[in-house]
Amino acid sequence: GENVEQHPSTLSVQEGDSAVIKCTYSDSASNYFPWYKQELGKRPQLIIDIRSNVGEKKDQRIAVTLNKTAKHFSLHITETQPEDSAVYFCAASPRYKLSFGAGTTVTVRA
Amino acid sequence: GAVVSQHPSWVICKSGTSVKIECRSLDFQATTMFWYRQFPKQSLMLMATSNEGSKATYEQGVEKDKFLINHASLTLSTLTVTSAHPEDSSFYICSATSDRGSGNEQFFGPGTRLTVL
Numbered sequence A: 001g002e003n004v005e006q007h008p009s010t011l012s013v014q015e016g017d018s019a020v021i022k023c024t025y026s027d028s029a030s031n032y033f034p035w036y037k038q039e040l041g042k043r044p045q046l047i048i049d050i051r052s053n054v055g056e057k058k059d060q061r062i063a064v065t066l067n068k069t070a071k072h073f074s075l076h077i078t079e080t081q082p083e084d085s086a087v088y089f090c091a092a093s094p095r096y097k098l099s100f101g102a103g104t105t106v107t108v109r110a
Numbered sequence B: 001g002a003v004v005s006q007h008p009s010w011v012i013c014k015s016g017t018s019v020k021i022e023c024r025s026l027d028f029q030a031t032t033m034f035w036y037r038q039f040p041k042q043s044l045m046l047m048a049t050s051n052e053g054s055k056a057t058y059e060q061g062v063e064k065d066k067f068l069i070n071h072a073s074l075t076l077s078t079l080t081v082t083s084a085h086p087e088d089s090s091f092y093i094c095s096a097t098s099d100r101g102s103g104n105e106q107f108f109g110p111g112t113r114l115t116v117l
Helices: none
Strands: A004-007 A010-014 A019-025 A032-038 A045-051 A056-059 A062-067 A072-077 A086-092 A104-109 B004-007 B010-013 B019-025 B030-038 B045-051 B067-073 B076-081 B090-098 B112-116
Touching (some): A004 A086, A019 A086, A032 A062, A045 A056, B019 B030, B019 B090, B030 B067
Parallel strands (some): A010 A104, B010 B112
Antiparallel strands (some): A032 A045, A056 A062, A086 A104, B004 B019, B030 B090, B067 B076, B090 B112
């Protein structure tokens, strides 16, 4: 099955700086790569996703890049704000199931 | 659109009892529903995939006789944790894919916190 690795496990950034989270996947059939933000005790919230026919996607302060050849994708958050503090999960989907990374706890220092 | 609800949001039960969790798609028909379990400070682990009217497909290591899944309609799936034990205490989250969507995108319910005493 699909195996997704996510780094780093924790990330502390100064407010206003950028945050980058990286993931790798194993199944070359994966064609959908969502990123989720999860606050304590809440459901995962989709913040951005990318499909395998696109290399980069941006939505305001959030961007995702995908390198299919290397099988890795990254989340970039610019101009971080305290409300960006949460756990972020990447995921990969070869068909209809999602395989999640282990998560990154992001802390934005004011 | 694409709202998924879960009930109950939390439940506390005694060891040995059974607990049923409902997952509903409120404004769309769910072609497929998924059940995840999430332990504290860990990721979401897929337990099973279910399609309306057919048997659920369980992931390796998940006991199908312990975690009973029923997907009786296109808007409702239930997960029953039978003979619950303290190690079953976890956050259970369902998700669904929409008949109107791309097929891959999953819409998540708010989760159910199960505590087994």
